[in-house]
Amino acid sequence: MEKGSVRLGKLEYYRRWENRLLGDPNDGKGLFHLDRNPLQTDSGNEVYAWCLSLRNITQDHILRLVGASGYNCILVVDAPEEFFRRVKDWLSKHLNAYWLHCGMVTYNRGESVDNATANAQKFHFNVFQKALRFHQDMEYRMSVTDLTFGRRTEDHLDIEIGNCHDIMSIRALPKPVAE
Numbered sequence: 499m500e501k502g503s504v505r506l507g508k509l510e511y512y513r514r515w516e517n518r519l520l521g522d523p524n525d526g527k528g529l530f531h532l533d534r535n536p537l538q539t540d541s542g543n544e545v546y547a548w549c550l551s552l553r554n555i556t557q558d559h560i561l562r563l564v565g566a567s568g569y570n571c572i573l574v575v576d577a578p579e580e581f582f583r584r585v586k587d588w589l590s591k592h593l594n595a596y597w598l599h600c601g602m603v604t605y606n607r608g609e610s611v612d613n614a615t616a617n618a619q620k621f622h623f624n625v626f627q628k629a630l631r632f633h634q635d636m637e638y639r640m641s642v643t644d645l646t647f648g649r650r651t652e653d654h655l656d657i658e659i660g661n662c663h664d665i666m667s668i669r670a671l672p673k674p675v676a677e
């Protein structure tokens with residue numbers, strides 16, 4: 499919180515790290531059916547992501563995710579637009595060939611789609627797609643794409659956007675509801 503340290507992971511890293519409840523083994527790949535034919539999109543660029551859940555995620559689901567991950571607190575982004583602006587400013591100063599994109603995850607992997615949806619996968623929109631079984635995650639993502647076509651050896655990208663106490667807070671996990 500003091501330095502505003504944010505670690506974005508490569509999508510391949512998340513595919514290896516996450517378990518069945520937390521992660522999608524096809525994370526970052528666009529998988530659809532177009533005219534009953536399978537269609538897959540991916541990226542030739544390195545793509546890094548930072549994943550959040552919206553405030554309307556249920557407490558029960560938060561506790562399921564905590565049980566599968568070992569998390570011990572919740573980071574709340576109280577001013578998301580300011581957070582994303584700071585990330586964008588940091589990238590423009592330090593990695594100006596990296597492109598920031600933010601958006602809601604859609605839970606439509608494998609569905610039949612029309613040409614407009616298939617064509618919307620440009621600019622790495624496939625980063626914002628997961629299988630329907632993850633819909634309770636209520637996920638919002640920030641992705642950063644390396645437009646240089648370079649390859650970094652690290653499976654993550656670390657950025658520091660400065661003190662974040664004015665835009666984020668750390669909160670305790672919800673208590674399980676007594677049955």
